[in-house]
Amino acid sequence: MAGLEIPTWDPATALLIGVILFEAVVLYVGYGALERLLGPRIMKLLLGGVDSAER
């Protein structure tokens, strides 16, 4: 029978969770920078079509 389990220290699993945490932080910062960089151009593209974005 599966009873309650106290988490035990497992370096491999901790690394697994660390990888996901690291990816999340990198994505937050990375997409944030990307948004600042490309956001205005994408807005122009959406509002005025391809021609206005190229101007």
Added chain:
Amino acid sequence: MLNGSVGSLGIAPELLAVFVGFGLVVGILFGFFGMGGSFLVTPALLMMGYPPRVAVGSGMAFVFGTAVIATLKHHDLGQVDYKLGGIMIAGTTLGIEVGRASVFYLEDLGLAGGIISIAYVLLLGGIGLMVTREAIKGGGGGIDHDAVEKDLSEYEIPDTAKWIQQTIRIPPMVTLRGDVRVSAWVITFVAFLTGLLSGFLGVGGGFIRMPAMIYGIGVPVPVAVGTDLFEIVFSGAIGSYLYGQGGGVDLGIVVPLLLGSALGARVGSAATAVVDADGIKIYFGGMLLAGAVAVGIGEIGSYVGNPVLETIGLLLVIGAAVVVAAAILYTTVISLRESHHPSPSTAD
């Protein structure tokens, strides 16, 4: 290096593209509605044939990653009550462990897939009906994005929360942001129930916890949103760790899903500034109902050994999410163009 799979993730490029794309769709839904999306991942993985512990474990790890990103944003806005979050974490941890132990026990009995799917049918169906009904009535459902911009002192405590605060006064009492005073046991009980749901279904539990915090504890909406996300970071990390120890977290699933959802969440969140969410909530409710039907069809297909039914179920759950996400994007672009070009004669 790639040799039929992408790097160390050990996943075929086609599958990688599917996960990034699905993550994008889930992210748009999460960013726009502030809930949803994530609890489509586990049933989709189940229908793709992943073992229950991998579907639930990877779904939970995905929720963890998504919550980290969203909490960073809400922390910047000062919308996190760390005292409330700390108590919630304690209750949720116990709830998750009981839920997780239940999954592993049911898996030993060979019943996990069926029971988890039935629980999803009930959950998605119930919430789908509730959201659709609210949308038809013209009421809420999901996050009121305008509410996030109000001052905390402007929020009224719901009657149910007032009643609970006045009736259940078991010490220790704690004071939360927005001058809310409530028994720590009420918070712990709410946390345990939502943790149980998280551990059993691999979901963040925010769609239950947020209304519970607002209507059960009485915290202002922005604090409920921010604290809920902060709490999901911890519950998701603990749940992912426990599932990871049992081999239940597959990075080949989580990494591409997160890659897509982080981008989708930004798009969905930005869309809330230009689109009235009420108009789309009815589609969201319909999507949840379609998800419930899809899981039901997939489970019947699995039970009678009909792979076509399983495929139909999978296509239905993903298709419904894609349609709603596409509706959000389409409405956003149309709204943007209309707001900048009110009259067609003035357009270039």
